[in-house]
Amino acid sequence: MKYLAKKLAALVATLLVVSLLAFLAFQVIPGDPTTKILGTEATDEAVEALRQELGLNENVFVRYFRWLGNFLTGDFGMNYSRHMPVSQLLGDGLVVTFALTVLSFLITVLVAIPLGILGGSARSQLLDGAFAVVDQAVMSIPPFFMATLLTWVFGILLGLFQPGRYTSYADSIPGFVACLIMPALSIAIPRIAMTVKMLRSAIREEMERDYVRTARSRGNNRRAILARHVLKNAMVTTVTFLAVSAAEIMTGSIIIEQVFGLPGVGQLLLEGISNREFLTVQAIVVILAAWVVVVNFLADILHQLLDPRVRYE
């Protein structure tokens, strides 16, 4: 319990630091935000009034805390190009991005773990070599190329799905999930290769430990040792690796959304960067960063359950 409290406190502190850094990053941008809203020919009075309204005359920390307060209550500011509050713009996008992330992550875990165990426990040189070669090759395919390939093969050559079509989750949940399958696979396939590689070497390393030899010499069979002891130990590394994956999948989905034309936060982010809508960009960056921090927190908790020794470090 004490461990959990300590970790929770660290989580909150990290989130604060991350949000402060993200806030500061967007403060160093040259140029006055009022010019963007009012244009270059505004009168000095109008500019001054807007500066007051936006609170630009106060010091950075006052502004940070006010921004944070608004952020926590769900007020992310305005997107001036679209004349809409950022929170309203983000709502739908976040659902899409999040659903895509979760689906890719599930596919990765469900495929990679059995494959990794199979590869790790394989004793034949041939199978091991085949795993290593296929792993390296698949790992080298960037997700956006995988996405393009899948669109071409399954969408255009085989006609199994219509590229660019999107069904909103509000209209039909099965239709929505169906649109996400190809994007999720594009992210998951290279990830699976990486996870399999990691898991294979974790199992292999563990199998060479002394305790395995001892257990073997006492007459236990290989499979039982693998299931009872080795996997549990190998899982510790895997959990940490999967946490990093979950973070990378989220950012990967931003790129993949572009390929499949999914209306996730990726589109808003890119639009925000090119239109210099920094409140939008800032909000998305903070949300993505918070996701990374929270995932790492969950991984720490899981790690601790798998390996209680870390509590005393």
Added chain:
Amino acid sequence: MKKYNGFLLCGGILTAAMLLFILLGCFWTPYDTTAMDPNAMEQSPSWQHLMGTDKFGRDILSRVMEGAASSLFIALCVVAIGCFFGLIIGALCGYYGGIADAILTRVCDSITAFPSFLLALVIISVAGPGTYNIIFALGILFIPSFARIVRTEYVTCRDLNYIQSARLMGAGDLRIMVAHILPNTLTVLLSALTIGFNNAILSEASMSFLGLGVQPPTPSLGYMLNESRSSINSTPWYMLFVGATIVLLVLGFSLLGEGLQRQAQED
């Protein structure tokens, strides 16, 4: 032993072939990369155009050669920046320790916890897209991972007997760091370089793919892959060749890295 060298050998050959291909592209391309030929639009691969032509009749092979060169150049710069500063920071932190080390290690750990793509995005959205900005953004982000690796090596080496002997013989800190510990980090550094190089290629390609990296008319593989998607129906080979170039470039280095790692384990 034979199996281990397989990775190194295949990776070495593939990388050497890709580097030669790119180097050739720096001096000579079969066609002018921007020349449009109205008589040769959307041609499939042939002896005249080994990778075919795009919808403007431009030779894809020439464009791929030039694009790969600029992607490689960016990746090399990024890795050079990351490795150079990472080496200095890692060596100083690992050798001297103390509060500065504790703080810097903490900062590096936090930075590496975030996907580099996310951080690069922040820097690019502040600084604006462009070749040098992308080198700058990715270069900074690559420092922590190198610093961490180098630091670990320095921490393990600094109290070893041979270092203490060197110190007793009157070698200065700088001499110990450069002449005595640095050579020991090379094995680890070499495989970190291949991994870093791949990450740099992929990050740059992703950023350019989204239009945040290299700006046209400068060619880049990521940008070209994005461009090729719009004509995927009429000229699918464009997308295939550009993608295959990225994959082969990355695969060569990752095989090389894997081979180096296995070799190091073997020793």
